[in-house]
Amino acid sequence: MNAILIQAITVFLPAGYLAAALLYSMAYAGNEGPDVSRFRAPLLRALTILHLALFVLHGAEAGGFPMLRGWLSLSLVAFAVVMLFAVVTWRHGQATVGALVLLVVALLQMLASMFGPTSALVADRGPASSAAAAIHVITAAVACAALVLSGLYGFLYLTLLRQMKRQTFGAIFRQLPDLTQLAGMTRRAALAGFLGLTLGVNIGIGVAHAKGTAGFQYTDPIVILTLALWFHFGLIAFSGKIRGLSAQRASLAAVAGLTVLVGTLLLAVIPGATFHALR
Numbered sequence: 411m412n413a414i415l416i417q418a419i420t421v422f423l424p425a426g427y428l429a430a431a432l433l434y435s436m437a438y439a440g441n442e443g444p445d446v447s448r449f450r451a452p453l454l455r456a457l458t459i460l461h462l463a464l465f466v467l468h469g470a471e472a473g474g475f476p477m478l479r480g481w482l483s484l485s486l487v488a489f490a491v492v493m494l495f496a497v498v499t500w501r502h503g504q505a506t507v508g509a510l511v512l513l514v515v516a517l518l519q520m521l522a523s524m525f526g527p528t529s530a531l532v533a534d535r536g537p538a539s540s541a542a543a544a545i546h547v548i549t550a551a552v553a554c555a556a557l558v559l560s561g562l563y564g565f566l567y568l569t570l571l572r573q574m575k576r577q578t579f580g581a582i583f584r585q586l587p588d589l590t591q592l593a594g595m596t597r598r599a600a601l602a603g604f605l606g607l608t609l610g611v612n613i614g615i616g617v618a619h620a621k622g623t624a625g626f627q628y629t630d631p632i633v634i635l636t637l638a639l640w641f642h643f644g645l646i647a648f649s650g651k652i653r654g655l656s657a658q659r660a661s662l663a664a665v666a667g668l669t670v671l672v673g674t675l676l677l678a679v680i681p682g683a684t685f686h687a688l689r
Contacts, residue, residue, distance in 0.1 A: 412467045419464045424520040426457045427488075431512035437505035438585050450505065454492070454512075461489045483551070484675060485522035488515045490555035494602070498559070498595070506585045510562055546613040553606025554671065557643055560599035561668025564646075564661035567592040571658060593657035596664050601647035607640040635674045642667050 433450045464485070495511050570586050586592070642663065645652065649660035 412471050416464060416467050416471070419460050419467075420523045423457065423461060423464070423485075424516055424523050426453070426460070427492075427512055427516035427519055430454050430457060431509055431516055434505050434512055435509035437509065438582065447505070450508075454496075458489070458492055458496070461485075461492070465489070481522045481525040483522075483547075484518050486547070486551045487554045487558070487675070488518040488522065490551045491515050491518070491558050494552065494555045494559060494599075498599070504587060506582075507563070507566060507587065510566065511559070514558065514562065542613055542616065546610055549606050549610035549613065553603045553610050554675070556599050556603035556606055557639065557671050558668060560596050560603060560643065560646065560664045561671070563592050563596040563599060564664030564668075567596060567657065567661040568665065571661075589657070593661065596657075596661055597647055597650060600643040600660075600664060600667075604640065604644045604647045607636065607643070611636055611640060632674065635670065639667060639671060639674065642670075 430450065430453050433446045433453065436446050468482070491511065492515055495508065499508070566586060567589060569582065570589060570592065573582055574589075587595075645655065646660050646663050646667065649655040649657070649663075655663075
């Protein structure tokens, strides 16, 4: 029964998040568009409950906290993006930003659903080896989610700045948060990712040393890229105090960092590319 539910939820989630992104995108029309605000929040709550249920079912099949390897790790990152975005916008909703965030979540979940485990391969056939390993997985996912949000806020900052320079004051200009808010969110999300990586990376290194993980070395591509991302987003997080690192440059750096992050996640699912392969 669990396997059937896992497969059903896995298939439904990408379409559900895409539908939510469509509803949130209608906020760009302002008062002229259809009033769908009453449908957005309930749909997103239902999707997060279903997504959480997916991991609970994987845990039931694995007999404990599941080792979320492979493409399923992208599903965890997608879930963390949604939850983190809900937290940072709890008091002040950002429906127009939510449209882009949920579109990215839908794409991540689509990849996870297409290539990840269903009823035939559940949660890498086993639970996490220790509590430290489980914490490493969770903190890494939250850190990745924060970095994704930082990159998306940076992208919106650059988009809005371009609109202003061109004096194109359309729907994007009217409905997006202002430049100050977008710059602040870019830095705060980067700080959350920086702190999450600080914790997650150190726990992961400790687990690797304790278990004597075969192939672990600091010159491994994943280790190098992760440490580079940690330093990169640390600079973005504290860019407000660094001379010469303006909000525009920090936003460009956040978008570039998001590109590297996506490449790192894809590298981790290529067999043999790294000791940390997620397959």
